[in-house]
Amino acid sequence: MKKTGVFVCHCGKNISSTVNIDQVVEEIGKNPNVTVCRDYKYMCSEPGQNLITETIKENKLERVVVACCTPSLHEETFRKAAESTGMNRYFLEIANIREQCSWVHSDMNKATPKAISLINSVVGKINLNNSLEPIKVPVTQKALVIGGGIAGIQAALDIANSGYKVTLVEKNPSIGGHMAQLSETFPTLDCSQCILTPKMVEAGKHENIELLTYSEVEDVSGNIGNFKVKIRRKAAYVDHDKCTGCGDCTEKCPTKVLSEFDEGLGKRKAIYSPFPQAVPNKPVIDKDNCLYFRFNGKCGICQKTCLLEAIDFTQQDRFIEDEFGAIILATGYDTYPKEKFREYGADKYLDVITGLQFERMVSASGPTEGEILRPSDQKIPKRVAFISCVGSRDPEHHMPYCSKICCMYNAKHAHLYKHQVPDGEAIVFTIDVRTAGKGYEEFFTRIKDHDNVLYVRGKPARVIKKGDKLVVWSYNTLTGRQLKLEVDMVVLATAIVPTAEAVVLSNKLRIQTDENGFFSEIHPKLRPVESMVPGFLLAGCCHSPKDIPDTVAQASAAASKALQMFSQPELSLDPQIAFVDPDVCSGCKLCVPVCPYEARIFNEKKRIVEVKEALCVGCGSCITACPSGATQQKNLQDLQMATMMEALLGS
Amino acid sequence: MKKIEEINDEIREVLLEEGAEGIYKCYQCGKCTSICPWYQVDLYDFPVYRFSLETAMGMVASSEDKNELAQEIDKIYRCVGCEACVDQCPHGIDTPKILRAAKRLLVDFGSYPETLKSTVQKIKNVGNPFGEPIENRADWAKESGVPQFQEEMDYLFFPCCLPAYDPRNQKVARATAGILQQAEISFGILGTKEHCCGEVVRRIGAEQVFTQVCKANIKEFTTSGVTKVLVSSPHCFTTFKNEYPEFGADFETLHITQFLSKLIDEGAIKPAKEFNKKVVYHDPCTLGRKNGIYEEPRNILKSIPGLELLEVEDFNRNLSVCCGAGSGGLWMEWDKDERIVNVRLKQLIDTGADIIAVACPYCLQMFEETLKSMNSEIQVMDVTEILYEAL
Numbered sequence A: 001m002k003k004t005g006v007f008v009c010h011c012g013k014n015i016s017s018t019v020n021i022d023q024v025v026e027e028i029g030k031n032p033n034v035t036v037c038r039d040y041k042y043m044c045s046e047p048g049q050n051l052i053t054e055t056i057k058e059n060k061l062e063r064v065v066v067a068c069c070t071p072s073l074h075e076e077t078f079r080k081a082a083e084s085t086g087m088n089r090y091f092l093e094i095a096n097i098r099e100q101c102s103w104v105h106s107d108m109n110k111a112t113p114k115a116i117s118l119i120n121s122v123v124g125k126i127n128l129n130n131s132l133e134p135i136k137v138p139v140t141q142k143a144l145v146i147g148g149g150i151a152g153i154q155a156a157l158d159i160a161n162s163g164y165k166v167t168l169v170e171k172n173p174s175i176g177g178h179m180a181q182l183s184e185t186f187p188t189l190d191c192s193q194c195i196l197t198p199k200m201v202e203a204g205k206h207e208n209i210e211l212l213t214y215s216e217v218e219d220v221s222g223n224i225g226n227f228k229v230k231i232r233r234k235a236a237y238v239d240h241d242k243c244t245g246c247g248d249c250t251e252k253c254p255t256k257v258l259s260e261f262d263e264g265l266g267k268r269k270a271i272y273s274p275f276p277q278a279v280p281n282k283p284v285i286d287k288d289n290c291l292y293f294r295f296n297g298k299c300g301i302c303q304k305t306c307l308l309e310a311i312d313f314t315q316q317d318r319f320i321e322d323e324f325g326a327i328i329l330a331t332g333y334d335t336y337p338k339e340k341f342r343e344y345g346a347d348k349y350l351d352v353i354t355g356l357q358f359e360r361m362v363s364a365s366g367p368t369e370g371e372i373l374r375p376s377d378q379k380i381p382k383r384v385a386f387i388s389c390v391g392s393r394d395p396e397h398h399m400p401y402c403s404k405i406c407c408m409y410n411a412k413h414a415h416l417y418k419h420q421v422p423d424g425e426a427i428v429f430t431i432d433v434r435t436a437g438k439g440y441e442e443f444f445t446r447i448k449d450h451d452n453v454l455y456v457r458g459k460p461a462r463v464i465k466k467g468d469k470l471v472v473w474s475y476n477t478l479t480g481r482q483l484k485l486e487v488d489m490v491v492l493a494t495a496i497v498p499t500a501e502a503v504v505l506s507n508k509l510r511i512q513t514d515e516n517g518f519f520s521e522i523h524p525k526l527r528p529v530e531s532m533v534p535g536f537l538l539a540g541c542c543h544s545p546k547d548i549p550d551t552v553a554q555a556s557a558a559a560s561k562a563l564q565m566f567s568q569p570e571l572s573l574d575p576q577i578a579f580v581d582p583d584v585c586s587g588c589k590l591c592v593p594v595c596p597y598e599a600r601i602f603n604e605k606k607r608i609v610e611v612k613e614a615l616c617v618g619c620g621s622c623i624t625a626c627p628s629g630a631t632q633q634k635n636l637q638d639l640q641m642a643t644m645m646e647a648l649l650g651s
Numbered sequence B: 001m002k003k004i005e006e007i008n009d010e011i012r013e014v015l016l017e018e019g020a021e022g023i024y025k026c027y028q029c030g031k032c033t034s035i036c037p038w039y040q041v042d043l044y045d046f047p048v049y050r051f052s053l054e055t056a057m058g059m060v061a062s063s064e065d066k067n068e069l070a071q072e073i074d075k076i077y078r079c080v081g082c083e084a085c086v087d088q089c090p091h092g093i094d095t096p097k098i099l100r101a102a103k104r105l106l107v108d109f110g111s112y113p114e115t116l117k118s119t120v121q122k123i124k125n126v127g128n129p130f131g132e133p134i135e136n137r138a139d140w141a142k143e144s145g146v147p148q149f150q151e152e153m154d155y156l157f158f159p160c161c162l163p164a165y166d167p168r169n170q171k172v173a174r175a176t177a178g179i180l181q182q183a184e185i186s187f188g189i190l191g192t193k194e195h196c197c198g199e200v201v202r203r204i205g206a207e208q209v210f211t212q213v214c215k216a217n218i219k220e221f222t223t224s225g226v227t228k229v230l231v232s233s234p235h236c237f238t239t240f241k242n243e244y245p246e247f248g249a250d251f252e253t254l255h256i257t258q259f260l261s262k263l264i265d266e267g268a269i270k271p272a273k274e275f276n277k278k279v280v281y282h283d284p285c286t287l288g289r290k291n292g293i294y295e296e297p298r299n300i301l302k303s304i305p306g307l308e309l310l311e312v313e314d315f316n317r318n319l320s321v322c323c324g325a326g327s328g329g330l331w332m333e334w335d336k337d338e339r340i341v342n343v344r345l346k347q348l349i350d351t352g353a354d355i356i357a358v359a360c361p362y363c364l365q366m367f368e369e370t371l372k373s374m375n376s377e378i379q380v381m382d383v384t385e386i387l388y389e390a391l
């Protein structure tokens, strides 16, 4: 028997209010395997950790069990403490008596015995632990950033400027994301293009950044520190090495389709670059709409126009493979489809538009060259209603969460409108106005006051067409009267939602998402930029709805996490993974296809299966598949599990 | 009104017990208020959004002043249970159900509208809201030779009290029976052995009477060996399908439009005669919003040659507007300028249709009655009546 010490934490009152600590200490003390049992109010504090290290030294302990919160929170803290005494870090384990006991129970008489058996189960198991050493892997000092919005651009620049290589993959023909579509940005009202374009250009020219636009990630294998990635470069049908971006082809192309960049308010050609400041500013051919592809070689005007012979209808998608140490996800957001709001006539009335469409309308580079004109008849709207929370905060039909930015952009839009149409009226319908952010409440108040913007507290139920007006039906919940308001245009603040591609990507990369489809972080407070899968970092709106300041902050944080990895020559991986007993393995290979991480290979010479240690994450799939018991998890072997079960269920 | 509000936790507790749910979720956005059909009645203000909060504060029917209390009661019984608010509420809050809790309380104290009292009483005594003798319940079927239900028959046809007694609605019952006979469906009626389904008494708040008629029907259906029921009324439909099972019912219920739409799809009935009219379909709240049956009645109408099907722009399917007859509204005597039915009729007439097609006896009755005093050529017909003519 190994000399084992048990340390019971009160966690303030988190544990001690439902688990009787004195009784636990007394009972655990009776376990013949336990040399010493101590308790403390906050074991994770410095005096708490000192208590552990001092006791280890005093009693020459060989094993330590800390009964406290989940291992994902403090296992590392305590293992470091144990290591400082010279103990192997894997001789310390956690018995989780908070999440698995005190937090889920209310009856002390039942919670206390449960805590005791949880601790005893770990005491029994840890006796059989072997000393392990972390697996060291070299780190590929190169980052992949997926998504070229402001989040991806910022993260790529931060890493590149620190001297490391970055590949930035963007699915569209240009980087910039949604920020490129915005007019002016709250709360300072600086022009979005003016602050974004320099960063786009810098990213496009940076010697450490490889920019792959019109590209998508096909497949990722490998593990933190060493990912192998396959990237599809979609055929642009334009040889970008020859093309100088003169735009002659675009001018001559006869095919016009609705522009995605202008949110359907304007048109683009079949051969196009999405906007004048695009990076790279070289066109691509939209195959679905191009006459050449649709009608078997008819047209080809662009090819005839291009003197540099850059148009190449025979181009095919190409694939690139590369290796990366860290991957930053920055795939951003979509806005919720407005067609879903039949009650607002958004499926049929041209003058019911979205906030993003309004942004295009007021942008100098937009389809109306910055003039606010309503889509149906190009007249200046004299009264505009802005409706908040369209699809947000509606758990019954749409999204349960607050999209966080729309209250602010509603205020911005009301201001931009009043600025252009001083004799017009802006009415904002809200449930409540959320302006948490530096300078935000001040911005909101200033706009209401300076621009005489009317705020009505009430969520409209209908928008009905009446002649060439739209009537907004609402109830002013503060004055207690009906408000049926005739307006010329309605702007819907549609919810910020995860992109459809993010769902595909999350399946491909095995990245967890939350119940709404946003990528999940590993800890909502303490590790907000790391995904649940080691080596994947999160930045921007793919994680949750955010404004630009928060997006940029998170992007820089993700970059610094990547840099932290690159600053070490080797990464330490958890050695508590699968191993194969070569004497028992029959070479049946059943476990090989079962492993989701491709960590198992069949050794043809030895005729047994082996584990690629850098790839195995210890998920345990192979262990259940192995019929002969040859595969086991280190420090969680069959005998150890049986010991634990015995302690938990009684022998 | 008292200037200072208080929290009356006694009333609140009772209302919670009586089924007021979800009240704390309400964020007072008011969407319910502007979707409620009363919003379109210019002379009556009905701030639906306050009911959740007032219930949470125990401020419902709590006034000590007689006149104020009378106003509160009037307000509570204005809700016609159309569930437009439930459909649109971001939190799915069931305001009519919250109000039903208050109604139950009022029924217990006998403080509810006199006309509704008499309706409840009649249903309790003779099983129909008109006070007609129970022996006459099958009179509508006398000439058409509809048989009494036998255990070996496939379907029970349950026509609802209106088609059973009201002369205008009886035509619907006969048309329906006629179609079923032509399609050679094996069906019968229970006639004098059936009672009102009880939907309206439950919506009025008379839970005890509801339990009584519900149990009586279940017993009768069970002893007669009924396994499948065809109903004309969406109100019977929703009650049988969604509410009777709480009391041990175990039979399948189909609304007649579901059944007939399927027969048409299968080719079992073929509308052959031209019906050269413009027809606008009115979605009954309880069939559409409550039970999601929007397409079947339209399918039937679309299958009829010559028929031009119109829609009420902006107010169809889940955005349809109530006829005002639900939850006892049929029996309420609101001022002429304070009626939901006038609003809905105007919308229907404005489509330029010759005929309003309905799939609910309440809507039929409500529209027919109101049209008598309106200057309009438009006619009201049940979907089954139109189909019968086209066969």
Ligand SMILES: Cc1cc2nc3c(=O)[nH]c(=O)nc-3n(C[C@H](O)[C@H](O)[C@H](O)COP(=O)(O)OP(=O)(O)OC[C@H]3O[C@@H](n4cnc5c(N)ncnc54)[C@H](O)[C@@H]3O)c2cc1C
Residues within 6 Å of the ligand: A146, A147, A148, A149, A150, A151, A152, A169, A170, A171, A172, A175, A176, A177, A178, A179, A182, A184, A185, A186, A187, A215, A216, A217, A330, A331, A332, A333, A334, A335, A355, A356, A359, A405, A409, A412, A499, A501, A502, A505, A539, A540, A541, A542, A546, A547, A548, A549, A551
């Ligand atoms: C109407 C409106 C007004 C706004 N106004 C303001 C404002 O005034 N101030 C402010 O601070 N914020 C504002 N915002 C918020 C702002 O748009 C966001 O904070 C910001 O754009 C988030 O950047 P992002 O990079 O995370 O996402 P995005 O801008 O969405 O960028 C994501 C990028 O990733 C790419 N991508 C997606 N999937 C893939 C894939 N699978 N592979 C490769 N690439 C992919 C996309 O094409 C896109 O380029 C506004 C938002 C809206 C809707």
Ligand code: SF4
Residues within 6 Å of the ligand: A252, A253, A254, A255, A270, A271, A285, A289, A290, A291, A292, A293, A298, A299, A300, A301, A302, A303
């Ligand atoms: S082939 Fe014709 S339609 Fe296609 S991109 Fe070139 S010019 Fe446009």
Ligand code: SF4
Residues within 6 Å of the ligand: A388, A389, A390, A392, A393, A401, A402, A403, A404, A405, A406, A407, A408, A432, A433, A434, A493
């Ligand atoms: S930010 Fe404002 S408008 Fe947007 S969802 Fe939140 S509360 Fe609604």
Ligand code: SF4
Residues within 6 Å of the ligand: B025, B026, B027, B028, B029, B030, B031, B032, B033, B048, B049, B052, B088, B089, B090, B091, B092, B093, B095
């Ligand atoms: S719609 Fe729902 S949340 Fe809004 S006020 Fe009405 S009941 Fe409350």
Ligand code: SF4
Residues within 6 Å of the ligand: B032, B035, B036, B037, B038, B048, B078, B079, B080, B081, B082, B083, B084, B085, B086, B095, B096
């Ligand atoms: S159920 Fe209908 S009548 Fe009653 S409050 Fe809701 S919308 Fe109004």
